Each structure stands twice: as structure tokens, then as C-alpha cells.
Amino acid sequence: MNNDIERILYTQSDLDSRMDEMAAELNVKYKDEEPIVVPVLNGAMIFASDMIKRLNFKLTIDPIKASSYAGTQSTGEVKITQDIKSDVKDRPVIFMEDIIDTGRTLQALSEVMKGRGAKSVEVVAMLDKPETRVVDFHADYYGFKAPDEFLVGYGLDYNGLYRNLPYVGILKHEVYAK
Template identity: 85%
Template structure:
């Protein structure tokens, strides 16, 4: 797998350091509350797992799966494939996402939780790719700004592969061209 990577953008150490910083803010903000943490599957599994271990407040973990991609491009339509089982009414909701790309998915999911009566909705992402945004949406916090390249590792995939790399890297174009 490593031979398919053009370059490493963010090492495991860099990711860990940034998650430590984000957790400090979240621990202060949600002290005494019981938010529902919603990892957006499948990509956010690894990031959410590592982030959640850093949080010292009571929380419920309830993953959600949404789809708006076919291959390497967005279809423009967000579909909830697996919904949360929790009642979000009057509870803070924290979405954890691997990368914010077009912004469509998180904008739609955030609006849905607001419609369901969530006390608040916050989005935490490992990566933010503002160059590819097609809707007005911004994460409340993110690990790093990402370049407009095909990224894999640490939850990010190409056709389901490379999620298990312990870093975020740029996939060589010959792999997906």
C-alpha cells in the first residue's frame, strides 16, 4: 500500500497532537452535558475512535452512514443509508467526520438534526478541503486544511482501500486514473 502513496501529508504524530488540542476545547465546552457523538461512517471510524478516547464527559456514540459519492465524484444528493437510533431532541449533537469536501453531506445532516430538535449541532472534522466546497458550510473545528488532491489513509479511502494507513497521504494518480 505504501508504494501507492505519492507523499505523506499528515503523520500519525501530527494527527495525535492536533486531536489532543481539539479535545481540550471539547472537554471544556461539554463538561456536565451528555452529547450524542455521531461518527459519519465509514470514513470517520478511525478519527472518531481516536477523538472519543480523548473526551472526558459522558456521551452516547451513535454512528450514521450517509452517501453522496459514486466512485471518486459527488452525486450532489445526500442519502441517509444508516440513521442514528438515539432521540436527539434537546441533546447536543457532535458530528465527527473524516473530511469536509463539497460540504453537502454535513450541511444536510446538520439540518436534519436541527429539524429533529437537537439542542445544538457541532461538526468536528479531521480534514477540511475548502477548495472543493460547493455549498456554504464550515466545520466548527478541524484538524488540518487539506489540499485539493486525492487523499487516503486514516479512514480516507479509494474504493474501500487504504483506510488502515496510519497517516494521511496523497494517492498516486496512476492508481485511480
């Protein structure tokens, strides 16, 4: 697996340090609230798990599964394939996402939660890739700006593989150009 990586962008230590900083901000903001934390599966599962362990306020965890990708390309259409079970009415919602790429998925999911009466909707993303944005959407908190490369590791995948790498790296072009 490691041989398929062109280079490592963010080590586990880099990710841990930045998550500590983001969690400190969230702990202040939500200390008197009980938000619903919504990991966007499957990609955000590792990041969300590590972030949630750093949060010291009461919260509900309720994952959602949504997709707008086929292989390496965005289809432009967002589909919720597994919805949350919680009632978001008058509660803050915090999405946890691995990467904001085109912005379509999180924009659509945020609108759904606002339409359901969420008190507020915020997005915490491990990575932000603004060069590939096709809609006007920005994370409230993000770990790092990511280059316009095919990234894997720490939840990010290529065809379901590489999610378990303990870092974020650039996948060699020849691996996905086949």
C-alpha cells in the same frame, strides 16, 4: 499499499497532536452536557474512535452512514443509508467526520438533526478541504486544511482501500485514473 502514496501529508504524530488540542476544547465546552457523538461512517470511524478516547465527558455514541459519492465524484445527492437510533431532542449533537469536501453531506445531516430538535449541532472534522466546497458550510473544529488532492489513509479510502494507513497521504494519480 505504501507504494501507491505520492507523499505523506499528516503523520500519526501530527494527527495525535491536533486531536489532543481539539479534545481539550471539547472537554471544556461539553463538561456539563451529555452530547450524542455521531461518527459519519465509514470514513470517520478511525478518527472518531481516536477522538472519543480523548473526551472526558459523558456521551452517547451513535453512528450514521451517509453518502453523496460514486467512486471519486460527488453525486450532489445525500442519502442516509444507516440512521442513528438516539432521540436528539434537546441534546447536543457532535458529528465526527473524516473530511469536509463539498460540504453537502454535513450540511444535510446537520439540517436533519436540527429538524429533529437537537439542542445544538457541531462538526468535528479531521480534514477540511475548502477549495472544493460547493455549499456554505464550515466545521466548528477541524484538524488540518487539506489540499485539493485525492487523499487516503486514517479512514479515507479509494474504493474501500487504504483506510488502514496510519497517516494521511496523497494517492498517486495513476492508481485512481485507471
